[in-house]
Amino acid sequence: MFRTRSEIVPPAPATRPLFPDSGFKARVEEFFAPDGPWLIKQTFERREAEWMTGILGGYFPSLPRVLDYRRNEWGQIKTMLGTSPGESLPEYCQRVGPLPVSIACVLIWRLAAELEALESWMPEAAERIDPLMCQLGLWQQEFLHLFVDRFAQGTSSKRGVDLPSQLLKLCGFLLNGSMNPAIDNSVAVGVPSSLLTPLRQLQHTGKSPLTLKQLKGVLLVATADVTRGIRGTNLMSQLIVNPRWYPKTVSRENQEPLYRKDPAGNHLSMVRLSRFLAHRNKLNPSExxxxxSQLEEVAALVPEEGLSLDPQHIFLQLPSQRETVNDTKFLDARLDSFPEFSIALQSCSGCLTTARSPVVFREAPTPDTAYVDLRGKLDDQLGRLSQTLQDGTFSLSGYDMGSASEKALPGLFSCYLGVPPPDKKALKSLKSAVGQTLSSTPTSTPLPQLDLPFPAFNSQPKANLPHEPMKMILITAGSGGTGKSTVARLIYxxxxFENRDDVAMFDCDALGNRDFQKISPEKIESMPIDNVDTMRRLVETAMERKLVLADLPASCQDVLARDLNPDIIQSLRADEGLHWLPIHLLTAKAAAVPAINQWRTAVFGECPSVIVVSMKDGPVTSDMLEEIARPQDIILRMPVLDQSLASALDASSSSxxxxxDGKAGDAHRMFSNPLVKRQLRFKRKECEDALFPLLRLIVNNQQQSTPDE
Incomplete structure (x- = not known):
């Protein structure tokens, strides 16, 4: 075993230190026991650290986790922090060299998102975070992780830290592969201009031109430039990296065994629960x-000292084959949809990262009390795991940090776990309810409400679950000839949608050129945009909890603006829960960007939108995309479609x-050519992959509204 950070010492009994008159400097000790975990003890002057009492229970995966807070008679504050092994930034950069742009941007973006959440919740804590003190490690044993595990030392001189400048400098270090933030010319060639410009300005002025929120947006745009539609999928997938990028960490010689109720079959694919949660956000009540229920059965097989219900130690055994490690379609499936779903548990004996787990280590509820190691305590861990599965603690795919009330922390990146431990009587009731749910047949009588000390989940059978789909209107908007109807037809x-009864579709072309409606006149209704009741009809249909897809004609912005404006759109969302999702086509035409900006100014405002980048009129430059892309948008890149093939598809009345399948008859003689059919089949698959983030959003919304058979 080798050391990667400062000297590791065993915890020593408290002794009265002698402080020089010039002031007290915080003392830091790192240590771990043979069976883990890795801990840090920091000592501060009381006047510098009184704010730490408020951070007990707050959890941020990439920031220091306070386990307890103790005062002593000498005016000191001693705090214990849970951490994990990692490699210092200078050592990592020297050993690995420059990181790919996408990996570096997502690492910095994740750290920036958590710092923004911490700053809005507790500014005093954010002032004590120095991003340049970060380490590189593995989060949940799968994701490359940039984290800060201790608070900065010193007094008030550290206050008012310029976080955007430090994060931008940190990004330069990772891109350069050295502790020099000045971007080398050989590296600058592959860095998008949206990110390169502020990096150059930092180099000349020493200060970031961006705020923390603006920096997050720039990092997302830069990531979208070097990947395909990353903002519509899961950012965390970029951090499942080749072992070449792995940091050096303290490792164990032997892998801990897996415990399962039944032997795993060859047809089962295994995936960590943490990977599943990072993609899915949260689990639904039936899942x-x-x-x-399965965890309780398998936990009995695990030695008590090695029992951990942290998601990194839970493996899902699913009856499906994964094509790649980042097979997102595989991860989209619901657990209760698999007929042979089972789990396996890995022992956590010797695991050094358990102190960072909100499930396995319970922080002290108040100052001057001790934290609790919950390893081996099944009932306590079940209560905390059920909360994290519902509040999105491990769900790192969102972008909207949102707002929070009371003790709830903002966004999907953090949670507040300052709750008392569950008592055994409540957990016995829980076990009884779970067993009854799985063994009994569905009835119309609801199960009794359990009085649980942790946030309760719905234990109703699947057939009785409440189904509340999102009220949403998808609407294609833009200039003519960009391919709006083609995208609408592909979504259909x-x-x-042909086999769905909970979807309403409208072709709003007033001139009779209804390319969308003609593929299915029975399912798609013609409703010209110049009809005074058109917008009212769309809203009325969406309020009936039907998903609405409307294909608008070109140059109808003035007509739409008579009924809608950004204030009305926002009011409908806030008061009625009605979400508008405009779909804009971005082409190389000079009018494309002004048209999209005008739609936003006059009608849609700041609501999220889908930007479909189309190469039908030539390549779309990154400058055009940067001008209209916002952090809340989904960026999709469509494959290039042969012009003659595209024209034949538009003219056809068939999907x-x-x-x-040969059901189009003689719609176009081109389609009888076997080569054209094969080209069309490949293009259809490429279009499906390109639109997959949007399709996933639609299908997930439909699944909520459709009872399981």
């Missing part, structure tokens, strides 16, 4: 019920699937 086909 939580199923997971907890790939999302299987792509009907053409490929």
């Amino acid at each position: 939580i019920t199923l997971l907890l 086909e790939l999302a299987n 792509w699937a009907d053409i490929l």
